[in-house]
Amino acid sequence: MAAGTAPWSIEKPTALLVLADGTIIEGKGAGATGERVAEVVFNTALTGYQEILTDPSYLGQIVTFTFPHIGNVGANDEDIEDLTPAARHGAVGAIFKADITTPSNYRSGGDLDAWLAARGIVAISKLDTRALTALIRERGAQHAVIAHDPSGNFDIDSLKAKAAAWSGLVGLDLAKEATSGQSSVWTETPWVWDEGTGEQAKPTMHVVAIDYGVKRNILRLIAGLGAKVTIVPATTDAATILAMQPDGVFLSNGPGDPAATGEYAVPVINELVASGLPVFGICLGHQMLALALGAKTVKMHQGHHGANHPVKDHTTGKVEIVSMNHGFAVDSKSLPQGVEETHVSLFDGSNCGIALAGKPVFSVQHHPEASPGPQDSHYLFRRFVNLIRERQGEPALAE
Template sequence: MAKAILALADGRVFHGEAFGATGNTVGEVCFNTSMTGYQEILTDPSYTDQIITFTYPHIGNVGVNDADMESESISVRGCIVRAPSRITSNYRAEGDLDSWLQKNGVVGISGIDTRSLVRHLRDNGAQNGVIASDGMSESDAVAMAKAWEGLEGRDLCGQVSCDAASQWQQGGTYDLDAAEFTSPGADKHVVAFDFGCKRNIFRKLADRGLNVTIVPAQTSASEILAMNPDGIFLSNGPGDPAAVGYAVEEIRKLLDSDVPIFGICMGHQLLSQALGLSTFKLKFGHRGGNHPVKDETTGKIEITSQNHGFAVRDDNVPANVEITHRSLFDGTVEGLRVKGKPVFSVQYHPEASPGPQDADYLFDRFAEVIRG
């Protein structure tokens, strides 16, 4: 097995074995604590320009398949695992993880102590890193990591967004018994900003009888309102929300309408900025499938799926805004609503699949306010 290294910008170097494609890659090294859903994570556009570390040691055992893709292609820059599965065992598998990564040119590393890496990132914060399996020296890899620009100040939403408006035509959520996606009818129209949206969000909307028009991140408020939407959705996406000012300006205009608005993750952060709040970069982010969140309006606790490296500040909250959800890990803002308007958002991912379904009610809430 060919050797590989993971070099961090602070000089820490891990030695392992080549996994996936041979070569070198640079990105922000982060970690996800989910036990399942590695294909969904790898194809989530929110991970653009990141190198993902899976904390669960055994990755790849159920293979990969087209139905579980959250976008057209793999989004991450690199993949770090402790012990890749040597076999694929699942009736839905259409290929194995290692070959899939190779086919898509994704460089990875296996066999390193991922527990040690995660503790290092938790103590020192997420940072730039390089995976190299092409013979690059440790010193060159560290230098490459130090020189990379990172995520702060970068608009990646415009990079991953669609190029033109389109209709979602891939149906609702997947029916395992029928081995196909459902085909629900629709009686209401939602326009969805694509800042790097996961497909399962569109499926969740379709499940509730909503016909979805997907539009590019740079779409103007006037163009959206001209489509006569019954609701407006603000999707997840990668990068620094503070760098997506063009979308914030259009969302601010949309707030003057009476059209219901629902935002998730990046959409939540952009809506927050449109309301006068600001964002900041977390030390190592929230990424996993078991994050507890408290609904401040009901006192109930939800177990949620999360993936974000930035969060909304809770200082100087406008009088017309109510913080509705908070993380029980660090107290950061996880949701808000606009008083007197059908406008709300959450930082976490109620659509996650596989993942907890505690927050599935948020899609019901959006459909209900649309239908009045």
């Protein structure tokens, strides 16, 4: 893919995507001006672009949207997933096929272009996203620089050098950047059409959520099942967490290399598992739980990013369509004795879930909170809450 292969004629490009191998892809700039160095991935979801771009798991990445028309529902504050929007924990760049669509939705609070600019996301449109997606599938997630200058003036040599010099996500602990700065209490419950979000005023249990880059809808779903949720920073030690007397502990999603974050997180997770408390992990939390239990993680060729991934739950025999966003995975061959593989991807056979035999401890690779995506996996939150209810002597909720 060389310069000038965009599907529309561009008199003077105002944005460039420069890959580490020197490939230059021209387009039209949108969102913030400037440049960002990151990993380019593609996402196959048909909806939820704002939730995707604000997912802290995308920190250090540029998202290529395979769906061609982005922006039609505008932008609003309700669809933001990171806890601290001012800190801009999420994707640093976005790639679209067509120009940003004019908003046409009753929930819109503004257009996407202005929202991208305010959030600091550099975007490019008018390029062949199908060709770029094919390139990523063949060669893997790409190191690149995305640059936007309304005047169309770029230092090509400098951009090429920056893309080639970037070391990538392997070895990067980004959870310290994405995490909350201090502990806080979460009581907001799931969004209901035409009503908005609710409030958990009468919790029956206490869950501590370790924030490695947590998404809001995860917290809403836990709170909606009866929990007071205390959010703690990624570096919080086990003694501090246990002193809060939780009924269960949640290990959140987040960005970066799990092995790097695991250097300080794994010893904490080991202590929490040993305490006998129910423990539930998602995405990065899943990967680090696996590390704590003796398994290994690997960098994936292109990663899994989308809202249409089939996953089989071996505990029920059912297949569910799930939302995914990860570039690292647990090596299923490295799972030690006593750690059961509970979920597997039907796309490539990669691990998507584990459980510790004889302990109320489990985790999944995919995103059951469905923001965006199907709600097939909401039962996992009830499974976690039921482990707590069992310890409390309460009847189980129907999964």
